[in-house]
Amino acid sequence: MSNHDNTPLSSAHHEEEDTPAVSSSKAGFLPIETNWFDRLFISVVIWVALSLLWFRFIEPMGLSIWISNAIALALAVLIISKG
């Protein structure tokens, strides 16, 4: 047990002002400040939405769902690295 861990949270009284816990926040091209978890979440949301729309409108035309997955993956990489 190092001494460091033993310090109770000093700002316990001000929970409203707490910064996000994952503190690698940075400003990317997204309109809000995000950490990597937020960006992963956004990517998953986009992936699901894209897949559902693809099933409904594009797959009947003969284009495979894998194309949509590839697009979603590319978007995810972009968002997580640059977002």
Next chain:
Amino acid sequence: MKKNNPIIAIVFWSLVSFLTLFPIYWLFVISVKPAVQLFSTPDVILSDPYWGNYAKVWGDRLLRSYMVNSLVISTGNALLCTILGFFACYALSRFKMAGKESLFFWTITNRMAPPAVFLLPLFLLMTQVYAVGDFRLLDTRIGMILVYCTFNLPFAIWTLRPTLDGIPKELDEAAYVDGASSWKVITEIVFPLCRPGLAVTLILTWVFAWNEYLLAATLTNFNARTLTTGLSEYVTTTGTEWGIMATISVFTLIPALIVFGLVQKHIVAGLTFGAVKG
């Protein structure tokens, strides 16, 4: 500010109160009418109440066991959630743990999810996975107590967090310096100071558990059925016995009303779910 005529305000609020109270009053009217009178011209004024429905509901052994189930489940759940929520909030407010704010937020999201979504997986898990030998969690009181934690435990954490953050940590530290154990600090110093917050949490979680219907209707079939599910049985299976249905409603309503009277002032802060804070 300009002076207002109090008469207008009183008339306005009497009207609003009438609209609020009338449905509840009507519930009571139906519950004290014999079945034959139900279909005549609806009378607003109550005359010659008939208590047969109450005698019938009270005398029904099945419904009485539902009442006991409801009481056991909501009391057990409220106690469990308040105590665990208290421990969790103590940990969240006193220790510097990695990612605890994320943990706090994702705990709360448990309450946001629509319960309908969890009906099927909980049903499947409780019939097939959460089992010891022949014992299944489905249709048991302990099972329902645990299931209700999914929405009540996040709520307890949400409401208790400000209470615990509000207790100066210097108190803990002073006690530690005096050589008290952690257990002693938590139970003998922090716990008594939290009592008002704990009481409100206990009562609100109790009301939520008491009022729950959807999960109880799906995850119980006989042994652990609650009063709210008993209510719907009189609608779907027997061609609706209106008087009985109204009477069970009154029976379900009264405990919540009593409890509401006890913490009327604080209930608002809890129900608004911390919305106004900060």
Next chain:
Amino acid sequence: MQSNRLGWILLAPTLAILFFFGVLPFIYVVYVSFHQWNPFAADPHMIFNGADNFRKIVFDAEFLNSVGVTVLFVLFAVISELVVGYILAQAFMKEFPGKAIFRTIHTLPLIMAPIIVGSVWKLMMTPSIGIIPHYLNEWFGITVNIGTSPVAAFTTIIIMDIWHWTPLVTLTLIAALVSLPPDPFEQAQIDGANKRQIFFHITVPMIAPAVVATVFIRLMDALRTVDEVWMLTGGGPGSATRFVGVHIFKEVFPKTNYGYGSTISVIVLYLTIVACWLLYVTMLAPRNKKD
């Protein structure tokens, strides 16, 4: 002595319960949604069928209809509750005798179980015994039948929801209005601003955070409305009031098509999370700017 280990020990039971009854069911339902599974069919085993369930759901007219009905309900209910709640909150800002009693009465519906609210309104609205259809017919000659008219059923549910949940909106808005500082209002009056200008340029921006928070709570609750609707209309007539929660309750269990039912659950959860998350972000964005 006061180590992080103790912190985790104190948190452990909470996390364990939430894991077994919240997280695990979620993972499980996602897993099942990729399978074809009907335990009571000739082949009761789970068969992996890729994304076929998801292919099916985007063309499922009943499900899409239930999503549409839910969105319509949420919009109508939440907006009406905000307007009525604001008017009532403003009315509470004045002093008058008996204010405390009126406020207590106004709070009453909040603690009623949704299923009781449903049965109360059923008792009032059912054509044969209800008082409202009776007098509407006798005094105005209007026939209301929630059993046959989709519009009547839908409207009744919205009115019921307003009756049940407006008090919550009123209370949060009162709390917001009480905490407003008086200076900007006095200054505006000195500057000769009219009521409308004061409302739009001072009141609205200042209570906006509370309003967003209230909408957030109401949106979550409205999306999960099942009990009272189930009691009042059972999702009918037809599918006029079959909200997504009712749809799951009514379709999945009787049909025992667990694979497809899981898919419905996953999509509903997805839509709810996205809706709430978007609102949460808009709620937090202005706060973050302040830092």
